[in-house]
Amino acid sequence: MTTQIENLNVLGLDAMPSPREIKQRVPLSERATSTVLRGRRTVSQILLGADPRPLFIVGPCSIHDPKAGLDYAERLAALAADVADTLCVVMRVYFEKPRTTTGWKGFINDPHMNDTFCIEEGMALGRQFLRDVNELGLPAATEALDPISPQYYGDLVSWTAIGARTAESQTHREMASGLSTPVGFKNGTDGSLDAAINGIISASHPHSFLGINEQGEAAIIRTRGNALGHVVLRGGERPNYDSVSVQLTEKALEKAGLRQNIIIDCSHANSGKKAERQPAVLRDVVHQLRDGSQSIAGVMIESFIEAGNQAILTDRSQMKYGCSVTDACVSWEQTRTMLLDSAEALASTVARRKPVAA
Structure with missing residues (x-):
């Protein structure tokens, strides 16, 4: 009788390896572990005011080609070392893409970009990519979208975002309360701060919710709360990276009794979804930092090897190497200029800042 009332719209239930099994296939290395621990510690110290450098979260809108992604990571790791005295660089490694209606949902969901949805393969390859990036000495940042995925690769992440479409979701606030990274x-998407601020408050408290454990078994997850939640300004109906918007955000955080920590997304609505405008947004933010802003903790930049973006083609050989298949990005050459110029402009500012005790 149950077949008449259950799973009426479900075509199949394929077994998924447990988090432990995937981790055994792609184990942590000593070098990757060291990078994750250093990355999380450094990001936390920046948010607490103990590290005077701004955080620069830089990388592709999404990872779709691990070879090109690692090529980019190697370049970014070298550049990160060059600017390390002034900037803390973390690579943006996004595997899951929220869609307004339909579309490619990201590397883990569909690693071959052909609607075969080889999620088991995508999860293992995604974990391997994160390990490879960390083994370069480059910490990684990602967006937490699927509430189960962090069990598979969260140990390789140093900073996590909760997106504009999910900041209001109770599921994602509960998940954020248990993540091991600052969030x-x-x-x-309309520019409102309410969902983000309420999300930070909610995630700072303990929660109990359903999830899975290392063995892949259904479990009640009980969290202590995440004390390092903060706002990411990504624009809305208008950009919100300007000094007035930052000051309004500061006041909203103060009213809510929260630490005044703000990351500014140079992409998305802040650039009108025009990648070529990201450098102008960054210059404005750098100017605010030089003028003494204490609340801006860092920025996010969407960047890849080639500028712009491209459609996903059936014939992959016809696709441009190192070019985004989701949002448009600035090129590697532009990225290098942006980071070097920012480091030069902020060197004296960072040197003058007096770290507070964490």
Whole structure:
């Protein structure tokens, strides 16, 4: 009788390896572990004011080609070392893409970009990519979208975002309360701060919710709360990276009794989804930092080897190497200029800042 009332719209239930099994296939290395621990510690110290450098979260809108992604990571690791005295660089490694209606949902969901949805393969390859990036000495940042995925690769992440479409979700706030990284909540797509601020408050408290454990068994997850939640300004109906918007965000955080930590997304609505405008947004943010802003903890930049973006083609050989298949990105050459110029402009500012005790 149950077949008449259950799973009426479900075509199949394929077994998924447990988090432990995937981790055994792609185990942590000593070098990767060291990078994760250093990355999390450094990001936390920046948010607490103990490290005077701004955080630069830089990388592709999404990872779709691990070869090109690692090529980019090697370049970014070298550049990160060059600017390390002034900037803390973390690579943006996004595997899961929220869609307004339909579309490619990201590397883990569909690693071959052909609607075969080889999620088991995508999860293992995604974990391997994160390990490879960390083994370069480059910490990684990602967006937490699927509430189960962090069990598979969360041990390789140093900073996590909760997106504009999910900041209001109870499921994602509960998940954020248990993540081992600092978590940035993006403002709503309309520009409203309410969802992000309420998300930070909610995630700072303990929660109990359903999830899975290392063995892949259903479990009640009980969290202590995440004390390092903060706002990511990504724009809305208008950009919100300007000094007035930052000051309004500061006041909203103060009213809510929260630490005044703000990451500014140079992409998305802040650049009108025009990648070529990201350098102008960054210059404005750097100017605010030089003028003495204490609340801006860092920025996010969407960047890849080639500028722009491209459609996903059936014939992959016809696709441009190192070019985004989701949002448009600035090129590697532009990225290098942006980071070097920012490091030069902020060197004296960072040197003058007096770290507070964490």
